[in-house]
Amino acid sequence: MASQVVKIALAGNPNVGKSTIFNALTGSRQHVGNWPGKTVEKKEGRLYLDGVDVIVVDLPGTYSLSAYSIEEIVSREFIIHEHPDAVIAVVDAANLERNLYLVTQLLELNVPVIVALNMSDIARGRGLTIDAARLSAGLNGTPVIETVGSNGLGLEALKQAIQQAAASREQRRAVIAYDAVLERELALLQNAIEAIPALTQRYQPRWLAIKLLENDEDICGRAVTDDALLAAARAAAERIESETGDDAETWITDGRYAFISSVVSSAVSRPREALETTSDKIDRILTHRIYGLPIFLLLMWLVFQMTANVSAPLVDWLDAVISGPLTRWTAALLGALGFGGSWLEALLTEAVIAGVGGVLVFVPVLIALYLAIGVLEDSGYMARAAFVMDRVMRLVGLHGKSFLPMLVGFGCTVPAVYATRTLEHDDDRRLTAFLVTFMSCGARLPVYVVIGTAFFGASSGSLVFGLYLLGIVVALATGWALKRTVYRNKPPQPFVMELPPYRAPRLRDVWRQTWSRTSGFVRKAGTLILATSIGIWLLMAVPTSGGAQFSAVAPEASLFGTLSKLAAPVFAPAGFGTWQASGALVSGLIAKEVVVGTMSQIYTPGTPDADQSEAPNLLNDLAGIGSSFGEALVLTAQEVVNIVPRTLNIVPGINMAEADFLGAGDQADDTTALEAALTQNFTPLAAVAFMVFVLLYTPCMVTISAMRHEFGRRFVLYQIAYTLMLAWIGAVIVYQGGLLLGFGG
């Protein structure tokens, strides 16, 4: 039967293995509840040591014993009012300096402290050698026990230290000598406190003096109500600030770190390179002042190689399924129901399947893009990209934080507009919102991919990369000009960014994020794009001249064709002055994906493919879908492999052969109906000019609405006017310049 009862508290920073040590000490003899009147969990356990009944209280994980959080107040009040026989301070040996801050505060409370130097195996792994005896001496004889909570190492020594502390109840004196000015004021306050017995009975005078100087919220006015003492504390704090230039709390905190630094320097030896981790070494290259940007561009180029080329076989497969079997089955089903040749069949095949399906075929493209970006994000590189781009932004006078909304703009412009709220100056917000529209959002990608693939085949990845890059350049140039004219304010503040260690991407997380982003695109296809496709079909079904019937009118003679013809001459100098192109661009004001959907409706309205004249055969179709899917997967693998030669072939003198798993020319046969139609209606130069226009022109209506909500109608009108003008000028320069340079019409 135990005869003596002692109370031990376990304190420590969060995530230092405190709970592991608590469990190892108390086993199953635990009780979990809440601290009285608080929602903070209180864990208590028991341990029997040679007739001593030890109650172990696990205090909440805290970094200090100030009054900044409820956990800190709970821990501090327990130590002050419950008078534990000893406090075991569990410290992470691998992050000793940070963890010793709490230890210094425990020592200032004048309670017996035992330091459990936990995770010492990890510290050794990092090349740190900690001399426990020297550390103990530096902490004025505080016992220091090396422990590894996960395997129980040091547990017996810790139990012995508990027994000794319980037996001796020896208290350690505060060991930190602060700056002379501070010590002078502390001594004065300490004297004043010692003259008030009600306080000395409850608090250690020096600790209370420190707390008064720190203006600790929980002490000043609550624990201490003596007006004279509080006034003396305020006067002392003012003298310190006027003499040193910093407030007392800063000097006290600084004094603790100076003390920790001297203790650690005598007790810890570390290899010269210990301060530089592997991530730091990688960052020396990836965030380098000169190489950082080219590396970022190379990685982006690889992302677009993957986006445009790797996804191409699956896009072709999906397109073949939608325009082939799906259209055939729909037509056959409607025919069987008696709707063959009706407006309903036209609506379903021309609006829903051609319009929405024409957009959905690009799901593999978006999956590839978001997968690649997800890998960069999860590996920790995206933070470096922001870091590298911050320098570029600063060069043109933009705030580094502006890049954060711009980065979001590569996915969707709407959240990018709202993300400008992180900028504190209204001018910076407006300027950044103005620029985010030039960051090519995911919705524009299908336009680039379908046109790029139609005209430039395997080089489409580079073309898409070039368009994204052009968007960034235009944004920076616009920002540079506006910063010097319209939005002049203070120079941007530099910031310091935490760079997390690099790690292998977690595929599950990457996939979850990829799907989350792609599913938004799919949802949009089923709502906004579906509605727009139906609206455009209706406009294309309404004849503008007598004689023609509803849904039986030639597209160019429809209301849509007639209206589009009105806008077409405007685009003639840019090389795409056709009603089809202008119609697609106007519909793109609703959502950028609609440009592709509209082109599908115009150029391939339920286009019967070679097999459509035959009666649909379910088994044949299913077999065909299965075999073509297998082929698409093989070609996808081939494109993945070919990223290597395509990348190396950039280097002059290298001409590495590309893999061809299924024999030459397989992909050439997989041109979609829309791609084929585009090559007949655009010249390559006009196609590039068209893509430049899509890149730069007015954002979608949801973005416009977000901008109006955030910045007002005037801002939006300027934005629309500027982007339309810039897009037109850009497209004309590309087309006319290309003609002058002899790239052909």
Next chain:
Amino acid sequence: MTSQLREVLNRFDEGAVPRSLNQMAREMQLELGVLQVMIDYWVRKGKLREVGLAGNACVTCGTNGHCPFIVNLPRAYERVREGEAEPNPPCACGGGCSV
């Protein structure tokens, strides 16, 4: 007389180019964790400000404020200028509220 804590602020004031916490810790011969705590101290005192993107932006696309396009970048800090207002937090409601 300059405290090490003050030195952290001074480095923010001097910094003409963006820097990483790791780089600053190396320059100051500090553990990264200690620098982080020192920065937290100045954030509490209102001398530094944490910058970055919150998780939510808008609900216009039906993602109920959990926009998948928001890139979660690590924390970054900047100096607070005298008399400078706090930035508006990105709003989860996407419009209509007074934030």
